[in-house]
Amino acid sequence: MVCGDELHIVGMLDAAKDMERQLAKRSAQSTRRSDARALARLRAGIALDEHRYTDAIEGLKSAIAAYPEVSDALYGPTLAEAYQKNNQPDSAIAVLNRFLAISRTARINNTGLRYNAWSLQRLGDLYEAKGDNTKALDAYERFVDLWKNADQELQPTVRDVRARIERLRKLNYKG
Numbered sequence: 647m648v649c650g651d652e653l654h655i656v657g658m659l660d661a662a663k664d665m666e667r668q669l670a671k672r673s674a675q676s677t678r679r680s681d682a683r684a685l686a687r688l689r690a691g692i693a694l695d696e697h698r699y700t701d702a703i704e705g706l707k708s709a710i711a712a713y714p715e716v717s718d719a720l721y722g723p724t725l726a727e728a729y730q731k732n733n734q735p736d737s738a739i740a741v742l743n744r745f746l747a748i749s750r751t752a753r754i755n756n757t758g759l760r761y762n763a764w765s766l767q768r769l770g771d772l773y774e775a776k777g778d779n780t781k782a783l784d785a786y787e788r789f790v791d792l793w794k795n796a797d798q799e800l801q802p803t804v805r806d807v808r809a810r811i812e813r814l815r816k817l818n819y820k821g
Contacts, residue, residue, distance in 0.1 A: 690702045690708075690728070723742070780818070
């Protein structure tokens with residue numbers, strides 16, 4: 647799964663485009679849903695990396711259409727990121743809430759544990775930006791609970807979120 651500019655950061659954008667061309671050839675000759683899904687997902691990752699967020703959203707929707715039974719578990723965080731970067735926060739919130747409503751086992755099996763925390767933090771950020779401090783607090787508190795015993799290199803992020811929680815609590819108390 648690619649979130650954000652991972653292809654660009656690791657210098658893999660050209661390789662991803664080469665892979666996309668090869669997969670497109672194979673997919674054109676195949677009837678397997680997994681090929682169509684993989685091609686759509688790869689194209690969406692390239693579009694995200696190139697800051698073509700509408701194309702990324704459409705690519706992810708194509709991947710979902712090819713394999714709807716696992717759509718939210720596989721694509722939720724990336725689709726939410728594309729919506730957020732495309733200035734569609736309400737859509738990002740809806741996708742993240744659907745992703746987080748999936749059983750924890752399905753989320754771990756399909757996207758890895760790191761996206762659970764990322765999704766909670768991002769959801770808190772989105773709610774905070776909308777001024778919904780109560781929902782932001784809930785998401786941030788769930789994030790801290792999940793990562794309270796995280797590795798030392800992740801603790802600066804946990805401290806930052808704890809500071810946000812304290813600030814929001816003070817705002818709610820005054821309000």
